[in-house]
Amino acid sequence: MKTTIDFEECLKDSPRFRQFISREETDIEHLEQRLEKIIKLCNVAVDSGKEYIKNQSAFAMSLWDLQQHFADNKNAHNALGKLIHCFQEMNKFHTTLLDQASRTVLKNLSVFIKDDINQVKDYKGHFLKVSEGYDNALIKNAQASKNRPQEVQEAANILSATKSCFQHTALDYVNYITLVQSRKVPSILSTLLDYYQACVTYYHQGFDLCNDFDEFFKNISEDLNCLRGDYQQLEKEMQNRHMSVNSFSDTNTNSTSNKIEGYLFKKKSKGFKTWCRRWFYLSDNQLVYSDLDSHYRKRCNEDSFSVMEEDLRICTVRPVNDGDRRFCFEVISPTKSHILQADSADMLTLWISALQKSIGAAIQHDSQNSRPHSSLAANALNSKRKIHWEQFLKIPGNSKCCDCRGIDPRWASINLGITLCIECSGVHRSLGVHYSKVRSLTLDAWETENVKVMMELGNDVINRIYEARIGEHCELKVPTENCEISVREAWIKAKYVEKRFVCAMPKPHELLASETAEILSIDSGGGEGSSIHKLDTTSLCKTLSLGARKWAVKKYRRRGHRKRKRSSSKSDEDDDNESLDIPSMSLSISREDLLVIGEELTTECLSMPAILGSDQESTEGENEPEVLDEIPFSKLDANLMLYKASKVHNLPVMCMAFALGANKHWRNVSDFNRTFLHQAVLSGSVMACEYLLLNGVPIDAVDDNGLSALHMSTDKGYIAQVYLLLKHKAKYDTESNDGKKPLDIAVDQRNADIVTLLRLTRLNDEIGLNDEGNGEDETYKDVMKDFSHFAASQPRMLRNRNDTNTLESQRSSLTNSD
Known part of the structure; x- marks a missing residue:
């Protein structure tokens, strides 16, 4: 594209050149104002769209409760399920459209203003400065006296240099203006065209979605017409309702029954x-x-x-x-x-x-x-009786619903660590949050700690625990993708509430029997093919006779290790399972006098999707030889199993202990009356703490020294754990037996991060009380989000931030501000 003014006019600095410059500057300034207005209004539209999506999502979620109201009406229940699914998918499409608006209109136009228009404005100042210098040189040259040759020569030299600089600067300025004017049309139109294509995709996706359900809802409409006819007939019958008063009185008066x-x-x-x-x-x-x-x-x-x-x-x-x-x-x-x-x-x-x-x-x-x-x-x-959800599906078994095996699940239970289809998730909601906490993979915001729990478990692991005893003679009908709601409800209640298919905890006297014993084992295939496997009687008796008297929980190693050889007491069937690339979980004997719980699960490194390290902050020392905490068989029970599994942050074994009936309020009387959460804190694992809290373990319980989990995590300097406990509303003002609160411990240790967390939480609570519970302070939310992000991305660095000078300066500033 040619310039709209000749270069000769620029070199001459003619009035036409100055008029061109003034006109172009006014045009660019006008363009900038219009673009800024577009960006501002687009921002408003995106923000209002996000608010709409948020409210629409809440509306769709509220329909779950309505769906449960029609649990006994299969047609209404299924229709509501389809509608909820449609609304949620539409919300997903709308979210994508808003994202495209941000990526195209907001980003491209902002870049155009920043890189092009602002560059012209910046060079304008340089041009005016050089032009002013040129004018001064002209004046000085004109004022030079002809009787002073040296002064004339000096003024002429300055004028020559200044003129050359002005001419080059004028040409560059014209270049910037011309390029911006030629680039504005393709930049703006291509941006708006991209947004138009996003809108086309949005409406096309919505049309395809509605078209997929068109036949189903046409049938629903026909059913509604029949229901309206039944309603009208019922309304006519109800018109004679008052006649029943006399007949009821006569019936009761003449009755002799x-x-x-x-x-x-x-x-x-x-x-x-x-x-x-x-x-x-x-x-x-x-x-x-x-x-x-x-x-x-x-x-x-x-x-x-x-x-x-x-x-x-x-x-x-x-x-x-x-x-x-x-x-x-x-x-x-x-x-x-x-x-x-x-x-x-x-x-x-x-x-x-x-x-x-x-x-x-x-x-x-x-x-x-x-x-x-x-x-x-x-x-x-x-009666008296926003995550990477697609990668979740790569976890073994998660590509299908944990209960009915339906494909492409879009829901999850975060405390069980499983994925679910929309129908089964509704049943899980009806169980109550003390059994299952349901979240959407696509619509809900996923916190880092929840992601870690999901990564540690998965449908295969959970089904090996909760479906371990499903045999050929199961009295319940196994749910399928298109089964009736009553089948799902009966199965899920039996599975998670009654725990009907969980293998029973082997009793110590049974393990020590001289004749036979049965050891809890969960087949690597999981699901319907699982069963209780009995060890060979001769081998077991031989093992027990050699003095098998102890058990231990295997530490969950998250780094690759070579697969160990199994005990020679394993059956041929177990040897066949060893060749499978799917780890199994069992109570297996790894040496003649020791029963190692979780041995088979932890010897194989799973190839998990790398969305987040499931427990990357707890892998220190894994290359060192493991020392098992061996316990006598006489103390084998679900509570101690959970206690030891919390210590080594082995979530599958923790889940198995809960399934076997571990008491959430249990304390270890032989270890200062500590709880499971105390052990999880001491293990250094955020993931283990989150799993226990999701499953209802008390957060503020104290041991014999009056120390709560928050005391311990503060004392250890585990910042990510402190953040997690405060997020779950742990009490920060509890005093230990020596009269110290968590804040006192943090100040003594000069841990500025934990001091900041505790003081901000206390300040936020005080603000909330003064504001009559109007919600959390925005600054507090932002700081907590920063800690959460830091704990997720660089947990080790967060734990090792102990530079003395930095901490001392931060502590001083905090103390002064407090």
Whole structure:
């Protein structure tokens, strides 16, 4: 593209050149103003879009609760599941569109202003400075006296040099202006075209998504038409509802059946002997009533029933006429009596007649002649009994749902470390967070600690634990990708709540038996093919006779090691499994007198996807020979197993201990009454601490020295652990037996990072109290995010930041600011 002014005009510094310069500068300034306005409004649009996505995501998540309301309606439940999936996918597409807006419009236009327009503005100042120098040289040359040749010569030399500099500068300035003017159209249009293509992709993806579900929702629409017809028919039938009042009264008046239920006033036998209205009925020769009054039942819909008389065969009933209240009768047993009041004389007669018939029938037949007519009552009696999510799917077994084996799961349980399909995740939510904490792989923000837990476990490992005893004669139907919701619910409840398929903990006396023993083993295949494997009786007896009297938990090594040879006592079937490239977990004998828990899982290095080192801060010393903490068989139980696994941060064994029934509140009386969390802190593992906290282990428990987990992590200088505990709302003001709080320990050790964390947390709580709980301070959030990012990317550096001068200066500044 040619310049819009000749170079000769630039060299002459003509009025036309100056007009060109002024016009172009005004045009570029106008362009800059318009582009800045576009960037500002685009930023507003992106921010509002993110807020919309956030609210839309919350809206989609709220539909989960609505879906559970229709758990007994398969069509409605499935339709809601599909709709939720559609909304979540649309949110994902919208998120991608906003990301493209940031990458194209915001980034490209900002770069154009910064690299092009600002360069012209910067060179403008240089041009004006040189132009001013040229004007001064011209004036000085004109003022030089012809009678002073030396002065004339000096002025001429300065003018010549200044003129040359001006001409070169003018040409460069014209070059910058011309290039910006020629580049603005392709830069701006290409940027907007890229954004247009992103919009086209967004709408195309939405169209394809809707098209995929078009047939399904057409069928739903047809079903809705049928439901509307049923509703209209029901509405017509309900128009005669008031006619049932008379028929109900006539039925109750003429009834002679001993199957009766209804409200009666009951006189309390203790206290002020007040009257309360309760729902009574006859059931299996018993007189039963609801513990809740009629008004309360309307509000809460709870069921709680008590038996007034357990055996009507030993009771009599008679009317009561000597009291102040009408329609009363008395039920008398050999040990007590009950005064009841009906609502009318007819109901009094019905109740007395029904009770007498029930008593007579029970005496005559000595069998069950009275059963609850109300299904509600019968049930009441029975009632007494932003992550790299794609890489998660590369973990063994995670590419399919952990429970139904459906492909492409998009949900996860962060405390179990498994991936789930959308249908199974809904069932997991219904279990409650004390069993399963469900997160979306694609929509929820994933914290570093949660990612670490997921990386340590996975569907294969969990199924080897929770599906270890699934045999050919399993009484439950195994769920599939397209099974009914009732099948999923029954299976998941049996698997995680009842732990029906978990191998039982071998008892010490069984392991020490001289005849036979059964050792817990989880097959490397996992899932449906898993079973309990029995060791060869002769080999086991030989092993036990040689003095197998101890057990230990294998430390989870996260670096590559050569695979060890198994014990000669393994069966041929186990030798075949050894060739598989999938590690198995078991209680296996690694030498004749020692049972090593987790031996097979930890001898093979998994090729995990490198999204984050699962426990990269806890690998110190792994190249050194391992010294096992050997424990007598007499102390083999799930609690001590979890305690020792926490010490060596072996998550699969920790998970197995929980499945075997480890008590979350257990303390080791032989080790200062410390908890599992104390051991995880001492191991230096953030991941082990996070796993325990996700599974409900108490965070503020103290040992015999009054030390909490926060005390210990502060004393050890484990900054990442301190951050984790504070994030989980650990108490920072607990005093140990020697009167020290975690902050006192951090100050004594001159650990500026931990001092900062503790003081900021305390300050944030104080601000929250003053603001009546309006939320966390934004500065506090930013600092905590920085610590989280640092702990994730460079944990060792965070732990080793102990430069004395730096810490001392930071401590001084913190002390002054405090």
